[in-house]
Amino acid sequence: xxxxxxxxxxxxxxxxxxxxxxxxxxxxxxxxxxxxxxxxxxxxxxxxxxxxxxxxxxxxxxxxxxxxxxxxxxxxxxxxxxxxxxxxxxxxxxxxxxxxxxxxxxxxxxxxxxxxxxxxxxxxxxxxxxxxxxxxxxxxxxxxxxxxxxxxxxxxxxxxxxxxxxxxxxxxxxxxxxxxxxxxxxxxxxxxxxxxxxxxxxxxxxxxxxxxxxxxxxxxxxxxxxxxxxxxxxxxxxxxxxxxxxxxxxxxxxxxxxxxxxxxxxxxxxxxxxxxxxxxxxxxxxxxxxxxxxxxxxxxxxxxxxxxxxxxxxxxxxxxxxxxxxxxxxxxxxxxxxxxxxxxxxxxxxxxxxxxxxxxxxxxxxxxxxxxxxxxxxxxxxxxxxxxxxxxxxxxxxxxxxxxxxxxxxxxxxxxxxxxxxxxxxxxxxxxxxxxxxxxxxxxxxxxxxxxxxxxxxxxxxxxxxxxxxxxxxxxxxxxxxxxxxxxxxxxxxxxxxxxxxxxxxxxxxxxxxxxxxxxxxxxxxxxxxxxxxxxxxxxxxxxxxxxxxxxxxxxxxxxxxxxxxxxxxxxxxxxxxxxxxxxxxxxxxxxxxxxxxxxxxxxxxxxxxxxxxxxxxxxxxxxxxxxxxxxxxxxxxxxxxxxxxxxxxxxxxxxxxxxxxxxxxxxxxxxxxxxxxxxxxxxxxxxxxxxxxxxxxxxxxxxxxxxxxxxxxxxxxxxxxxxxxxxxxxxxxxxxxxxxxxxxxxxxxxxxxxxxxxxxxxxxxxxxxxxxxxxxxxxxxxxxxxxxxxxxxxxxxxxxxxxxxxxxxxxxxxxxxxxxxxxxxxxxxxxxxxxxxxxxxxxxxxxxxxxxxxxxxxxxxxxxxxxxxxxxxxxxxxxxxxxxxxxxxxxxxxxxxxxxxxxxxxxxxxxxxxxxxxxxxxxxxx
Numbered sequence: 034x035x036x037x038x039x040x041x042x043x044x045x046x047x048x049x050x051x052x053x054x055x056x057x058x059x060x061x062x063x064x065x066x067x068x069x070x071x072x073x074x075x076x077x078x079x080x081x082x083x084x085x086x087x088x089x090x091x092x093x094x095x096x097x098x099x100x101x102x103x104x105x106x107x108x109x110x111x112x113x114x115x116x117x118x119x120x121x122x123x124x125x126x127x128x129x130x131x132x133x134x135x136x137x138x139x140x141x142x143x144x145x146x147x148x149x150x151x152x153x154x155x156x157x158x159x160x161x162x163x164x165x166x167x168x169x170x171x172x173x174x175x176x177x178x179x180x181x182x183x184x185x186x187x188x189x190x191x192x193x194x195x196x197x198x199x200x201x202x203x204x205x206x207x208x209x210x211x212x213x214x215x216x217x218x219x220x221x222x223x224x225x226x227x228x229x230x231x232x233x234x235x236x237x238x239x240x241x242x243x244x245x246x247x248x249x250x251x252x253x254x255x256x257x258x259x260x261x262x263x264x265x266x267x268x269x270x271x272x273x274x275x276x277x278x279x280x281x282x283x284x285x286x287x288x289x290x291x292x293x294x295x296x297x298x299x300x301x302x303x304x305x306x307x308x309x310x311x312x313x314x315x316x317x318x319x320x321x322x323x324x325x326x327x328x329x330x331x332x333x334x335x336x337x338x339x340x341x342x343x344x345x346x347x348x349x350x351x352x353x354x355x356x357x358x359x360x361x362x363x364x365x366x367x368x369x370x371x372x373x374x375x376x377x378x379x380x381x382x383x384x385x386x387x388x389x390x391x392x393x394x395x396x397x398x399x400x401x402x403x404x405x406x407x408x409x410x411x412x413x414x415x416x417x418x419x420x421x422x423x424x425x426x427x428x429x430x431x432x433x434x435x436x437x438x439x440x441x442x443x444x445x446x447x448x449x450x451x452x453x454x455x456x457x458x459x460x461x462x463x464x465x466x467x468x469x470x471x472x473x474x475x476x477x478x479x480x481x482x483x484x485x486x487x488x489x490x491x492x493x494x495x496x497x498x499x500x501x502x503x504x505x506x507x508x509x510x511x512x513x514x515x516x517x518x519x520x521x522x523x524x525x526x527x528x529x530x531x532x533x534x535x536x537x538x539x540x541x542x543x544x545x546x547x548x549x550x551x552x553x554x555x556x557x558x559x560x561x562x563x564x565x566x567x568x569x570x571x572x573x574x575x576x577x578x579x580x581x582x583x584x585x586x587x588x589x590x591x592x593x594x595x596x597x598x599x600x601x602x603x604x605x606x607x608x609x610x611x612x613x614x615x616x617x618x619x620x621x622x623x624x625x626x627x628x629x630x631x632x633x634x635x636x637x638x639x640x641x642x643x644x645x646x647x648x649x650x651x652x653x654x655x656x657x658x659x660x661x662x663x664x665x666x667x668x669x670x671x672x673x674x675x676x677x678x679x680x681x682x683x684x685x686x687x688x689x690x691x692x693x694x695x696x697x698x699x700x701x702x703x704x705x706x707x708x709x710x711x712x713x714x715x716x717x718x719x720x721x722x723x724x725x726x727x728x729x730x731x732x733x734x735x736x737x738x739x740x741x742x743x744x745x746x747x748x749x750x751x752x753x754x755x756x757x758x759x760x761x762x763x764x765x766x767x768x769x770x771x772x773x774x775x776x777x778x779x780x781x782x783x784x785x786x787x788x789x790x791x792x793x794x795x796x797x798x799x800x801x802x803x804x805x806x807x808x809x810x811x812x813x814x815x816x817x818x819x820x821x822x823x824x825x826x827x828x829x830x831x832x833x834x835x836x837x838x839x840x841x842x843x844x845x846x847x848x849x850x851x852x853x854x855x856x857x858x859x860x861x862x863x864x865x866x867x868x869x870x871x872x873x874x875x876x877x878x879x880x881x882x883x884x885x886x887x888x889x890x891x892x893x894x895x896x897x898x899x900x901x902x903x904x905x906x907x908x909x910x911x912x913x914x915x916x917x918x919x920x921x922x923x924x925x926x927x928x929x930x931x932x933x934x935x936x937x938x939x940x941x942x943x944x945x946x947x948x949x950x951x952x953x954x955x956x957x958x959x960x
Contacts, residue, residue: 049232056225056228060221062221066217070213070217071210071213071214074206074209074210074213075177075206075210078177078204078206078209079169079177079179081204082169082177082179082202082204083167083169083179085112085118085202085204086167086179086181086200086202087167087181089108089109089112089121089200089202090181090183090200092108093105093108093109093123093183093198093200094183094184096108097183097198102131102132105123105131105132106132106133106136106139109121109123109132109133109134110134112134113134117204117205117206117208117209118134118202118203118204118205119176119203119204119205120133120134120146120201120202120203121133121134121200121201121202121203122134122138122143122146122149122200122201123183123198123199123200123201124143124153124198124199124200124201125196125198125199126153126162126196126197126198126199128142128143128144128153129141129142129143130142130143130146131198143201149201152178152180152201153199155170157169157170157180158180158199161180161181161182161199162182162197162199163182163197166181166182167179167180167181168180168181174207175205175206175207175208175209175210176203176204176205176206176207177203177204177205177206178201178202178203179201179202179203179204180199180200180201180202181199181200181202182197182198182199182200183197183198183199183200184196184197253278253281253285254281257281257284257285257288313331313333314333314334315333316333316335317335318335318401318402318403318404319332319333319335319336319337319338319339319340319383319400319401319402319403319404320332320333320335320336320399320400320401320402321333321336321340321348321399321400321402322397322398322399322400323350323397323398323400324397324398325364325391325398327349327350327351327360328346328348328349328350329345329346329348329349329350330345330397331345331397332345332348335402335404336348336400336402339377339379339381339383339402339404340352340353340377340378340379340402341377341378341379351378352377352378352379353375353377353378353385353400354375354376354377354378355373355375355385359373363387363389363398364389364391364398366389369388369389370386370387370388370389371386371387372384372385372386372387373385373387374405377402380406381404381405381406382404382405382406382409383402383403383404383405383406384402384403384405385400385401385402385403386400386401386403387399387400388400388401422440422442423442423443425442425444426444427444427517427518427519428441428442428444428445428446428447428448428449428497428516428517428518428519428520429441429442429444429445429515429516429517429518430442430445430456430515430516430518431513431514431515431516432460432461432471432513432514432516433512433513433514434511434512434513434514435460436460436461436462436471436514437457437459437460438456438457438458438459438460438461438464439457439513440453440457441453441456441457445518448486448494448495448497448518448520449464449486449494450486450494461514461516463487464486464487465484465485465486465487465499466484466485466486466487467484470484470499470501471501471514473501474501474502474503474514478502478503478505479500479501479502479503480500480501481498481499481500481501482498482499483496483497483498483499483521484496484497484498484499484518485497495520495521495522496520496521496522496525497518497519497520497521498518498519498521498524499516499517499518500516500517500518501514501515501516502514502515502516502517535547535548536548538593538607538608540586540589540590540593540608541589541590541592541593541608542593543593543596543597543606543607543608543614544605544606544607544608545607545608546607546608546609546610546615548607549605549607549615549617549667550667550668550671552605552617553565553605553617553667553670554666554667556605556617557660557665557666557667560619560620561661562620562659562660562661563617563618563619563620563659563660564618564620564626564657564658564659564660565615565616565617565618565657565658565660565670565671565674566615566616566618566630566633566655566656566657566674566689567609567613567614567615567655567656567657567658567671567674567675567677567678568596568613568614568615568616568633568637568653568654568655568678569612569613569614569653569654569655569656569678569682570592570612570613570637570651570652570653571651571652571653571654571682571686572651572652573585573588573589573611573612573651574612576588576649576651580643580647584643584644584647584649587641587643587644588641588643588649588651589608589612591641591643592614592637592641592651593606593608593614595636595637595639596614596616596633598636599629599632599633599636600616600618601618601619601621601629602619603619604616604617604618604619605617609671615671615674620659623691626657626691627689630655630657630689633653633655634652634653634655634687634688634689637651637652637653638650638651638652638653638687652686652687653686653687654678654679654681654682654684654686654687654688654689655678655681655688655689655690656673656674656675656676656677656678656679656680656681656689656690656692657674657677657689657690657691657692658670658671658673658674658677658691658692659691659692663692673692673696673697674692676692676696676697676700677690677691677692677696678690679700680696680699703759705748706748706751706755706756706759707759707762707763709745709747709748710756710759710760710763710765711763711765713743713745714765714768714769714772718743718744718745718746719741719742719743719769719772720741720742720743720744720944720945721739721740721741721742721773721776721777721780721944721945722739722740722741722742722942722943722944722945723737723738723739723740723780723793723942723943723944723945723948724737724738724740724935724940724941724942724943725737725935725939725940725948725951725952725955726738726791726794726913726933726934726935726939727933727934727935727939728932728933729923729926729927729931729932729933729934730932733791734789734791734952734955735791735792735933736791736792736793736794736826736913736933737791737792737793737794737948738793738794738796738828738935739773739777739780739793739794739795739796739945740753740796740942741753741757741769741773741796743756757798761798761799761800764800766798766800766801767800767801767806767807767810770797770798770801770807770810771806771810771813771814773795774795774810774811774814775810775813775814775817775818777793777795777814777825778793778814778815778817778818778820778825779814779817779818779820780793780945781793781818781820781824781825782818782819782820784948784949784952785820785824787949789949789952790824791824792823792824792825792826792854793824793825793826794826794827794828794856795825795826795827795828796828796829796858797827797828797829797833798833799830799833802829802833802841802844803840807844808844808847808848811825811827811848811851811853812851815851821852822851822852822853823852823853823854825853825854826853826854826855826856826876826877827848827853827854827855827856828856828857828858828879829841829855829856829857829858830857830858830859831857831858831859831860834857834873838872838873841873842872842873845873845874845875846874848874849874854876854877855873855874855875855876855877856875856876856877856878856879856913857875857877857878857879858879858915859879859881859915860878860879860880860881860901870908871908875908875910876910876911877910877911877912877913878901878905878910878911878912878913879912879913879914879915879935880898880901880902880912880913880914880915880931881915881916882915882916882936883916884897884898884901885898885914885915885916885917885922885926885936886916886918888921888922888925888926889921889922889925895925898914898926898929898931899929902929902930902931906930911932911933912931912932912933913931913932913933913934913935914926914931914933914934914935914936915935915936916935916936916937917934917935917936917937917938917939918936918937918938919938920938922934922936922938923938923939940955
């Protein structure tokens, strides 16, 4: 209990303790009072029950004697009107109920009634039956059970003669007990409330004052604990708290006096310690104190430097470098001084003085370390330098200011193939080639370069890399030359191997482009005539992309092999890069050149077998340039051959061309056009023209094809056939195509607002179709213009469609899902098949102008047109005939069921600004 009281503030613990104690006492008193009251209530109830049973017993006996059992039943019912009476039963010795305060119980066995099982067989029942007296018991909490015997001669049919019946009487006094208990509990709660009020009054009257004084004294003690000595708390009376306050004040005064004395001693010690510390720290010798465990407890800066510790705690006695057992022996000795020389763990040599003061109050072992390193360094340096000089794998020599060798190490002598003594008779000029090395030492005092020996007597000597340095005295005068020579035989061989690698292509083994140029320049200087060939492989990129680089590499190796086989005697072959090759050929006439080019093209077109799985066909394009007429240097010839190769490629696969001056002009024009193309869009040099399309059935203008035009301020009108391929090669086609789509959709939307409901057609190149942004560009153009997707038609050529059917199908399906129409331009000139056309979401076929121009002239063209129209009808596609120039052509097409026409007969291409006026003024047409 005392331990519990000390865990909480006294101002709270005491009232709570008193309250708990009072509550326990009141609880005990209430329990005793309640037990006494309960016993009184039960005793009174038993007495009441006994009186009632005695009255009923006599009356029942009389009525039974008369045989008036119904009167007994009425009597029992009348008596049981008191709700406290639970049961009044008259029971035969056999257990049958003769009468009861509930008619439902009459005639039933007593044992079947709730709580009556075993009553008839109890000792109390037997006693009541035999002695005709009252027996008391309890049938539950607060239920009084009274049993009485009733003896009477029975009337016939009731009881046997002189037989005793059992009267069972139950009185329930639980309500009385509950009321008594509630009253007692109410009195107890009133007492507890009075006790709580008394505890609160005690808290406010006494313990608040006690807590205030305790808190004030606690604050004083906290300040004293914080170092405020000399404080005097107010006693404020003569009780125990006042006495405690006076003792605290006395203790505070004593502590203040002790603090002042300690401060004076510490100040004196600090002054003395500072003097000793300055002497200790500034000592040139290392001073360190070790404990018995070999750990440093004190060390000055010199000792820390010598012993290599970053802090005193990191220094160990092991760093002294003492022989085994010396430290332990000196530590166990009783005092003494010992001096010896030692090499520290840091490599410093020191004179070590050890003073054993372990037995003193300090309990340390002092060591003084006098550094001998500086004195020994010069000697060691000289020995090491000589050792390095003698054992170095590099050749080292020393010459005087005149260049006369005065010393050489064995490695240098071995390189020269003679003894060191023989070398010391030579000068630098006599020893090395080139001569005059001393004069080459620059202002920095150094020279290095490759040299060779003049000596050797016919013996091979290695190539050397020589570093020569001048040694000066304190006044800056030359005293010696120091040379370092390295055998670079392996380095020179490696450089030759690297040059071989650099001069040849790693994949094909052919000459590299730089090596080819060097060799070609040499041939140009030696030979008056010759030619070079620039060979480019066609379709190699598709093979490399589709089948992988390993297959592409195998193809290039096979091509290189075939080039070597086809090369004339004295020819050169090189790989320019990628799928391009360079050949240097001897001079031969045009006929021989033509035959050789044909043979080379035939050789390269032969099937190439790769990995046993791929059987590939290639073709090549060859451009020739001759010297001296086409160029006098390698760069010019290669450039002209490259230009010529592009003309050969334009002529078709397997072709060759010979350089002509006008080709350069065309390539220069191409370069100018390509350069101007990068600025054309931003400069607003592009414009759109439109060519109408008319429906043959209705005569209405059903569509219009947008045509891109470029007017350059210097180049003039540039043909689309010229700049579109350049735009594709430079990657500008995507940007230009996006502009055409954007402008075309805006124009079509404007024309729709003016009442025209036709479709605009925009041409898309192969590069645009394969680029991811095409779908995005179409979406942006339609969104920006609010043009319905079905009013836009994308035109593609047959060759574009068939280039990559799967990829093309994906793009066209994406366009079709948006509602955009797709048309095949120049149909009939490509190589599409009906199977492919069925796979693609196509809406329109445009019959090429080459077939239209043959109407009325060429029956073959008319048959083709008829076939195309029939096929389009079968596939459910519309048809447009291009290049219609006469009314007869239009009539023929209308007769065969062509849907629409386009051409000069209808209208020439016009600026977009004129199209609305043309629509308004266009004459009606009836086929």
